[in-house]
Amino acid sequence: MSQYAGVANEDSINLSRSERKRVRTRSWKLLAALAGTQKPMLALTLVLVVVSNLARVAFPLLIAWAIDWGLPQVRNGNWAALGITGGAYVLAAITAGSLLGWYILCTARISQAMLLDLRLDVFRHTQRLSLEFHENYTSGRIISRQTSDLETLRELLDQGISELVSAGVFVVFTLISIFVLDWRSGLVVLVTALPIWLLFGWYQKRSELVFRESRVVSARVIGSFVETMTGIRAVKAFRKEKSNDAAYSQIAGEYRDNSIRSINLFGVLQPSLVLIGNLAVAAVLAWGGFRILDGELGVGVLVALLLATNRVFQPVENIAMFYQSLQSATAALEKVSGLLEEAPTVVEPAKPQPLEHAAGALEFTDAVFGYGDGPVIMEKFDLAIPAGQTIAVVGQTGAGKSTLAKLIARFYDLRSGTLSIDGVPIEQIANNDLRRHVVMVTQEAFLFSGTVAENIALGKPGATIEEIILAARAVGAHEFITALPEGYDTDVNKRGGRVSSGQRQLISFARAFLADPAVLILDEATSSLDIPSERAVQRGLQTLLGNRTALIIAHRLSTVQIADRVLVVHDGKIVEDGSPAELIGSEGRFAALHRAWRESLV
Amino acid sequence: MAVQQGHSPAAGTPSLGATFARLLPLVKPILPRLFFGFLCALAAGIVALTIPQVLAWLVNNVLNPEGQGSEVWSAVALVGGLGALEALLVFLRRQFVITPAARLETQMRVRFFGHLQQLPVAFHERWGSGQLLSRSMSDLSLLRRWLAFGAMMLVVSTVTVLTGLTLMFISSPVLGAIYLAGAIPITIKAFHFRNNYRAASRLSQDQAGDLATAVEESVHGIRVIKAFGRGRHMYDGFNFRAKALRDTEVSKAKTLAGFILFVVAIPETTLGLGLAAGLWLAAQDQLSVGALVAYFATATVLAGPVENMGMLMGMTLTTKTALDRHFEVMDTENTITTPEEPASPSTQRGDLELRNVVFRFPDTPGSAAPTLRGINLHVRPGETMALVGMTGTGKSTLLQLVPRLYEATEGQVLIDGVDVRDRDLLELRRDVAVAFEDTILFSASIRDNVLLGAPALEPGELETLLDSAIETAQAGFARQLPHGLDTVIGEEGLSLSGGQRQRIALARAIAAKPRVLVLDDPLSALDVRTEETVTERLRATLAGTTTLIVAHRPSTVALADRVALLQDGLIHDVGTHSELLGRNAHYRYVIASLEDEETNSIPRPGGMQP
Structure with a gap:
């Protein structure tokens, strides 16, 4: 496995030969794949370019024809010639204009289609990647991959294709005409290909590093920005503004220096190309001039040659600009394609076993778990939870309670052993089925932009407003929601400030209630609720939990009391297992915890 | 979900001229360079147009079969020279323009960031x-x-x-x-x-x-x-x-x-x-x-x-x-700023008082009651006051008025007799430290996160402060992390569990050594054992610090000398836990635990005497 596979080491700038080749190829393949879907449109665009260039070539010919043929005709009193020449010119004008307009539209369609494809691909892929990936790859990077990195592709496509194609066509046509006029001068022009090629090679080598660095630095600028804005409360409360300003200005300065470096590289490339072109003209002039002295070359031919040589180099600048955008986009696509190369560690089964209805019986057999290659977190254990049982998991922070929950929600897979739902191994259940049957509510109750109703409906897309209200009532959230300015239609984004974290927890409870799963996991889901709200939730839970399996992680005794069975987790092991009454009666950890609780409930 | 947000442009968008006129003061310092760049661009354009003219002229007038070799050379030199001049001008144009444009971009970006932070x-x-x-x-x-x-x-x-x-x-x-x-x-x-x-x-x-x-x-x-x-x-x-x-x-x-x-x-x-x-x-x-x-x-x-x-x-x-x-x-105008002439309290005892404080979210319809309707609350120097009320009554909102994260619509928030609006903002926020209910940690080491708001001290004293804050918040787990207290957490680092984050945030608030400490349900994610230890330690730490703490549980209320009950936007009652249990039915409803209700046990008055 390459050490640069996926997003590994994506911040390195200097790569070994083979690794560089790998990431570049990966990047170009992505670009080619995106362009591949646009073949018919690209072909049409190519035709348009050629035809519109031909129409432009027609203008000088028409003028020459008008003067050579039209003028004598008019002088002889043939006034129709005025209309014919003028009309032909206007026709050419309208044709050229329309073709150009059409062509601009076509390139926009192509570039937007490619951009949309990639945008959707990256989004979908990122969402599919496992939680393990998200916990290690910063959100700033994901955001920058999906914003500023894609922006470079857009720049390439927007100015790139049009410049490149029409410049290429122009250069080829002009070069041919030079060869036809005088092959020796053609050779002189061809010889300049060598320094140009060397120059591009030099630019490519230098700019590759700078552009690669640019993606890394811009991701840091974005990361720092997003972190500050999402954490603004703490920034203000702890007066972090000044040090943030300094840090941001430092990193934005690095980004600026990087841009200046890349632009300066181009600033050498572009004038050098101009210089080479102009020297080529001088060379053609020198060689042609002496041949005129020797009488080997006509003056008219030399004029034509010189003008053509002068023109052949004009679009080389456009090609250089395209090359610059290509370098920049390639560097960005190196990163994007790396992200796309990441495979989810929790894999959706190729041939899932259908699980239309689940009763919710869970069984761990010889289960062992650890993150990645890290140490074992949960030592080998067996655990059977019959369908419909309500389990409370208690233990100290870091004992492994949440791990148990994450395994059942299949955020992670076991290192060895099996976990099955109704006898079906969890790895063989289609993601859709699994998520329909198993729902987890966590302590961090995240609200998405949209209305309160839409946030609850996340539990069951397409739910009617009646169902939504029913769910909200069941968990005791209805009262506060109706008290909001626009009730269920209140935009949580605009009014984020007035939805407290307790209320957010109630909304996520309503979400879970609406989802109506066979297995419900509550990970500290009531921590921010006041006692009456918690009581309401628990009443709701008792109805909700009636015939479903529930795993409740809680620090509160009140929650444990509605459980049929209690598991005490300590240091990655299940150390006690029994009904609350049994455990209280024993002299174990739970009994001690229970005493502590009683004392806290004054 | 619905397309969102309050960023749609105001009805009248500025004209093209008006927008670019606003850019002028920003561009002014780099205007000379831009102008030279423009001259170079123009000159390069002229040279580029001249070259074909010169060529045609040379060919027609200078080069002819009767001409001299030397004339060819001078013609070549002329064309070559013009060509080099064009290349030079193109080069210069970029030199003049690129750096100042990139500088301006960055300068505006940094300013934008700074403004957003304010x-x-x-x-x-x-x-x-x-x-x-x-x-x-x-x-x-x-x-x-x-x-x-x-x-x-x-x-x-x-x-x-x-x-x-x-x-x-x-x-x-x-x-x-x-x-x-x-x-x-x-x-x-x-x-x-x-x-x-x-x-x-x-x-x-x-x-x-x-x-x-x-x-x-x-x-x-x-x-x-x-x-x-x-x-x-x-x-x-x-x-x-x-x-x-x-x-x-x-x-x-x-x-x-x-x-x-x-x-x-x-x-x-x-x-x-x-x-x-x-x-x-x-x-x-x-x-x-x-x-x-x-x-x-x-x-x-x-x-x-x-x-x-x-x-x-x-x-x-x-x-x-x-x-x-x-x-x-x-x-967008910053409505929360330091006044022209900030006032400083003459005494620094940490006396916190809210007088007739009304808070209304800016978009609350006029007919609806404001979130806070007239809060009167006095937290004496060194006292710990618990704030109790139902979910969504505005407890967190009230807390945020103290460090001026939100601004009171009416009334006054006074610290040591001085209105917070008259204080220097940074000074105020140095005097007041907060632990939020959603813990926000930054991409930095645990040490830096905890010491974020700490006063300027000698390294040795800082270390002591760090140790004691971590001790009080029971955040000792941090020492067992791969790089101990230097482990980077937050967005760019290790992800911690909710309980761990909460303890770091609590340690951060304590280490700020504030005059007034504002804690928003700081123990909600802790297990009972840890909560018990933290409560014990906190009680000692809070002894001399004026503290306002939002509490949902009796165990948190236990930290407080007195309790204030928030209901319908007003402080309905203030007293000790047992006093309120005895005389206030709503308080009993809010704070009495489920178990009490289920076992029908009568609240035990007297258990919470300060």
């Missing part, structure tokens, strides 16, 4: 960070490009076109007038184009910002999305927005294509008319064929710049809307 929390609650991000990154890079390339080329193209027109008039006033007549339909079209393109360009920038916000949410909400298996749903929403953006971009291109069509076809059409007219004039011998040829030669040279002007106008409009978006945020 804007009140209420602003950030309305704006998605993706939307702000797109304004800080793409909008400003558009400006740089426009400054370094667009604006300059627009001027150069305009100068070229004007010069060309003059030359045409010199060749033939009639033909010149015909060509110029084409400017009328183009101007009319340009007017429509400007309006349509500007609207489309603004829309696409806003949509790109919303898309960035959607990306940001999809990343920060990934756990919920996965827990509910709603990837498909999120994807559909994203797909919808991404397609909307694509459609806007395509319709923008359509508008531009229509305009470019005009800009190319109209001048050429007028040339067609000019051709007919020219032939007629020539036939009448009122115009020489040479003048006709010169007219068309000039027109050919103008075709490029005229077409470019269309493109550059599009670019200018896009930059204009990007600047509008930038200035919209920069114009």
Whole structure:
């Protein structure tokens, strides 16, 4: 496995030969794949370019024809010639204009289609990647991959294709005409290909590093920005503004220096190309001039040659600009394609076993778990939870309670052993089925932009407003929601400030209630609720939990009391297992915890 | 989900001139360099146009079969020299322009960031960070490009076109007038184009910002999305927005294509008319064929710049809307600022008083009751006051009034007798430390996170402070992390569990050594054992510090000397826990635990005497 596979080491700038080749190829393949879907449109665009260039070539010919043929005709009193020449010119004008307009539209369609494809691909892929990936790859990077990195592709496509194609066509046509006029001068022009090629090679080598660095630095600028804005409360409360300003200005300065470096590289490339072109003209002039002295070359031919040589180099600048955008986009696509190369560690089964209805019986057999290659977190254990049982998991922070929950929600897979739902191994259940049957509510109750109703409906897309209200009532959230300015239609984004974290927890409870799963996991889901709200939730839970399996992680005794069975987790092991009454009666950890609780409930 | 947000432009968008006029003071310092860049661009353009003329002249007049070898060499030297000069000018143009443009971009970006940091929390609650991000990154890079390339080329193209027109008039006033007549339909079209393109360009920038916000949410909400298996749903929403953006971009291109069509076809059409007219004039011998040829030669040279002007106008409009978006945020007034002459309290005892405090969210309809209706609360120096009330009664809102994260609508918040609005903001926030219910940690080491608000002390004293804060908050687990207290956490580092984060945040508030400590349900994510230890330690730590603490549980209330009960936007009762249990039914309802209710046990008064 390459050490640069996926997003590994994506911040390195200097790569070994083979690794560089790998990431570049990966990047170009992505670009080619995106362009591949646009073949018919690209072909049409190519035709348009050629035809519109031909129409432009027609203008000088028409003028020459008008003067050579039209003028004598008019002088002889043939006034129709005025209309014919003028009309032909206007026709050419309208044709050229329309073709150009059409062509601009076509390139926009192509570039937007490619951009949309990639945008959707990256989004979908990122969402599919496992939680393990998200916990290690910063959100700033994901955001920058999906914003500023894609922006470079857009720049390439927007100015790139049009410049490149029409410049290429122009250069080829002009070069041919030079060869036809005088092959020796053609050779002189061809010889300049060598320094140009060397120059591009030099630019490519230098700019590759700078552009690669640019993606890394811009991701840091974005990361720092997003972190500050999402954490603004703490920034203000702890007066972090000044040090943030300094840090941001430092990193934005690095980004600026990087841009200046890349632009300066181009600033050498572009004038050098101009210089080479102009020297080529001088060379053609020198060689042609002496041949005129020797009488080997006509003056008219030399004029034509010189003008053509002068023109052949004009679009080389456009090609250089395209090359610059290509370098920049390639560097960005190196990163994007790396992200796309990441495979989810929790894999959706190729041939899932259908699980239309689940009763919710869970069984761990010889289960062992650890993150990645890290140490074992949960030592080998067996655990059977019959369908419909309500389990409370208690233990100290870091004992492994949440791990148990994450395994059942299949955020992670076991290192060895099996976990099955109704006898079906969890790895063989289609993601859709699994998520329909198993729902987890966590302590961090995240609200998405949209209305309160839409946030609850996340539990069951397409739910009617009646169902939504029913769910909200069941968990005791209805009262506060109706008290909001626009009730269920209140935009949580605009009014984020007035939805407290307790209320957010109630909304996520309503979400879970609406989802109506066979297995419900509550990970500290009531921590921010006041006692009456918690009581309401628990009443709701008792109805909700009636015939479903529930795993409740809680620090509160009140929650444990509605459980049929209690598991005490300590240091990655299940150390006690029994009904609350049994455990209280024993002299174990739970009994001690229970005493502590009683004392806290004054 | 619904398309969002309070960033739609105000009804009257500023005119093109007004927007760019605002840029002027910012551009002023780099104006000389831009001007030199412009001169170089112009000179390079002139040299480029001269070279073909010189070539033709040399060939016709200097080089002929009877000429000398030395004449060829001097001709070559002349052409080579002009060529080198053009290359040099192109090089210089970039040198003059690039660095200042990139500097200005960065300077504005940093200023934007700084301004956003100053804007009140209420602003950030309305704006998605993706939307702000797109304004800080793409909008400003558009400006740089426009400054370094667009604006300059627009001027150069305009100068070229004007010069060309003059030359045409010199060749033939009639033909010149015909060509110029084409400017009328183009101007009319340009007017429509400007309006349509500007609207489309603004829309696409806003949509790109919303898309960035959607990306940001999809990343920060990934756990919920996965827990509910709603990837498909999120994807559909994203797909919808991404397609909307694509459609806007395509319709923008359509508008531009229509305009470019005009800009190319109209001048050429007028040339067609000019051709007919020219032939007629020539036939009448009122115009020489040479003048006709010169007219068309000039027109050919103008075709490029005229077409470019269309493109550059599009670019200018896009930059204009990007600047509008930038200035919209920069114009948002910061309502929470340090006054001209900040006051300092004469004593620093940590006396906190709220007098008739009313708080109303700015968008609350006038008819509805404000969130806080007239709060009167006095927390004595060194006292710990618990704030108890139902979910959503405004406890967190009230706490945020103290460090002025929110501003009271009416009434006063006083610390040691001085209104917080009269204080220097940074000083105030040094005196008041907060632990929020959603813990926000930063990408830094645990040490730096905890010492974020700490006073300036000797390294040794800081270490002691760090140790004691970690001890009190029971955050000792941090020492067992891979790099101990130097382990980087937060966005760029190790992810911690909710309980661990909460303890770090608590340690951070304690280490700030504030005069007034404001804690928002700081123990909610802790298990009972840890909570018990933290409570014990906190009680000792809080002894001399005025503390206002939101509590949902009796165990947290146990920390407090007195309790204030918040109900319906008012403080209904203040007293010790046992007093309130004895006399206030609502308090019993809010704080009495489920077990008490179920076991019908009577609250035990007296258990909580301070």
